Amino acid sequence: DQQVKQNSPSLSVQEGRISILNCDYTNSMFDYFLWYKKYPAEGPTFLISISSIKDKNEDGRFTVFLNKSAKHLSLHIVPSQPGDSAVYFCAAKAGTASKLTFGTGTRLQVTL
Amino acid sequence: NAGVTQTPKFQVLKTGQSMTLQCAQDMNHEYMSWYRQDPGMGLRLIHYSVGAGITDQGEVPNGYNVSRSTTEDFPLRLLSAAPSQTSVYFCASSPASHRANTEAFFGQGTRLTVV
Numbered sequence: 001d002q003q004v005k006q007n008s009p010s011l012s013v014q015e016g017r018i019s020i021l022n023c024d025y026t027n028s029m030f031d032y033f034l035w036y037k038k039y040p041a042e043g044p045t046f047l048i049s050i051s052s053i054k055d056k057n058e059d060g061r062f063t064v065f066l067n068k069s070a071k072h073l074s075l076h077i078v079p080s081q082p083g084d085s086a087v088y089f090c091a092a093k094a095g096t097a098s099k100l101t102f103g104t105g106t107r108l109q110v111t112l
Numbered sequence: 113n114a115g116v117t118q119t120p121k122f123q124v125l126k127t128g129q130s131m132t133l134q135c136a137q138d139m140n141h142e143y144m145s146w147y148r149q150d151p152g153m154g155l156r157l158i159h160y161s162v163g164a165g166i167t168d169q170g171e172v173p174n175g176y177n178v179s180r181s182t183t184e185d186f187p188l189r190l191l192s193a194a195p196s197q198t199s200v201y202f203c204a205s206s207p208a209s210h211r212a213n214t215e216a217f218f219g220q221g222t223r224l225t226v227v
Contacts, residue, residue: 043218098143098206104154
């Protein structure tokens with residue numbers, strides 16, 4: 001039972017355009033959401049997060065939107081750069097538990 | 113600034129062999145965990161620990177053991193390796209679970225092949 005889903009395995013975007021990565025969840029107890037970025041042969045690195053009390057969090061070129069009623073979040077990257085090419089994982093946690101539940105990842109390719 | 117250190121980076125095992133994947137963190141984090149990454153499956157939690165002396169099972173614990181004798185170290189033991197355990201393994205740590213809204217820090221990973 002996949003509690004966090006990323007339905008697009010891959011996404012290709014031109015440099016300078018917007019990249020939108022989507023994530024859906026089923027567990028209503030999740031109240032904190034994170035995005036991780038992973039390059040080949042490296043560990044995931046934290047990118048941005050959002051608490052369920054907010055609907056938007058912005059950090060430079062990265063913005064995460066949360067729609068609690070739809071149990072959906074999205075990561076927007078504007079403008080996209082070639083260095084953004086990586087696998088992006090959505091993750092969620094519930095309450096004070098530190099356990100993270102990850103999605104299956106979306107491979108983003110930013111082309112010149 | 114080491115963060116989370118995993119050893120080895122690569123390992124090839126024969127079916128039935130045992131081995132230990134090492135994980136150490138220098139951030140004094142209470143929470144540590146092990147994940148495996150497989151194509152199309154994302155990161156799946158194997159075992160986790162909320163502090164020294166306390167461990168619990170995650171989503172896919174079968175075939176693996178863990179212990180947490182110190183805050184810094186959280187080794188993962190494969191008891192009798194099977195080809196299904198061919199994967200990339202990641203160790204992660206984060207501050208205490210009662211501090212909500214914190215991110216986890218990951219090691220570089222161990223690529224394990226079981227033949």
